[in-house]
Amino acid sequence: MTDKKDKDEQERGKGKDSEETQKDLDDILGQLKESDKAPQAEKKGISQEDSEKSPKSEKAHSDQPEPEGLEQILDSISEKEDLEPVEDISVVQRIVGVFTGPAQVFQYLRVKPDFIVPLILAILIGVTSGFVFYDIALDDQIATYEQNDRLSDEQRNLIIDGIEQSRTGIMRLLSPLVFAPLGIGFIYAVISLIFWFLGNVLLGGKARFKQVFSVFSYSYLIIILLESVIQYPLILSKQTLKIDMSPAVFLNTAELSQTLAKFISSFDIFHLWFLVVFGIGFSIIYGFSKLKGVVSVFIAWLLYVLIIKVALASLTQGLLGF
Numbered sequence: 001m002t003d004k005k006d007k008d009e010q011e012r013g014k015g016k017d018s019e020e021t022q023k024d025l026d027d028i029l030g031q032l033k034e035s036d037k038a039p040q041a042e043k044k045g046i047s048q049e050d051s052e053k054s055p056k057s058e059k060a061h062s063d064q065p066e067p068e069g070l071e072q073i074l075d076s077i078s079e080k081e082d083l084e085p086v087e088d089i090s091v092v093q094r095i096v097g098v099f100t101g102p103a104q105v106f107q108y109l110r111v112k113p114d115f116i117v118p119l120i121l122a123i124l125i126g127v128t129s130g131f132v133f134y135d136i137a138l139d140d141q142i143a144t145y146e147q148n149d150r151l152s153d154e155q156r157n158l159i160i161d162g163i164e165q166s167r168t169g170i171m172r173l174l175s176p177l178v179f180a181p182l183g184i185g186f187i188y189a190v191i192s193l194i195f196w197f198l199g200n201v202l203l204g205g206k207a208r209f210k211q212v213f214s215v216f217s218y219s220y221l222i223i224i225l226l227e228s229v230i231q232y233p234l235i236l237s238k239q240t241l242k243i244d245m246s247p248a249v250f251l252n253t254a255e256l257s258q259t260l261a262k263f264i265s266s267f268d269i270f271h272l273w274f275l276v277v278f279g280i281g282f283s284i285i286y287g288f289s290k291l292k293g294v295v296s297v298f299i300a301w302l303l304y305v306l307i308i309k310v311a312l313a314s315l316t317q318g319l320l321g322f
Helices: 002-063 070-077 091-100 102-111 116-132 134-146 153-165 171-202 209-219 221-238 258-265 269-286 290-320
Strands: none
Touching: 091 102, 091 116, 091 209, 091 221, 102 209, 102 269, 116 134, 116 171, 116 209, 116 221, 134 153, 134 171, 171 209, 171 269, 171 290, 209 221, 209 269, 221 269, 269 290
């Protein structure tokens, strides 16, 4: 009886121990579950908060009006460099566009400068005209010396004999094949350098020399191509290079001083057209207004005519006697 009672008590103790053990295990598992849920809830709360907060803040930011004032006005009128890509234009389109729509061509050249084709075209025309008009140019020189009263007959004949000898000598080849290309390249480089100095230093702009050189090369095609189409047939028909298409043809140059006549003849219709187009290109690559670009080019060209073509030519004529 006693053994049976002890046995029952032992079983009840074991059951009580097992219940307590199970309870402890349940408590531990519950704590583990709560610890797992806490970070998730925290993360979820943060993400929810961010997701709710972010659109609101962005919306609130986007709904805010742009600040107006002096800074905005300055930003709107400031000359900023356009770094956006431009539509590709072929070489033929660029050459034609100089005559029909120069602004688009110069916008392209501002981003993608290119001067190879117009420079080669100018050299080819220069070499060809050098061969074709070589004898005509010599005849003009001879006529100039024959009309010069400051020279004695001996001096005049000596100079004319030297010119005649160059008709068949090595100079007949060197002049168009060597001197013409070098002269064209030198003139293009010097004039482009002058306008680059004018825009970058004197006017406070910012552009690369290649951009200025490209704009000048394409602009000067107006003179090169139009002279080839219009003036060259007249040269062949009249057998003289002295074809004047400036306002001087409407004036009696005999009544004008030689300096004034040279100055007026420097502004023929081709050069005026070129100056306007080049002024537009000059304004585009520097971000100036068109008026500022055209006026700057005209003033610079006016100084070039006065200093180089008029003053220097008159001085040379006085020193050499022709």
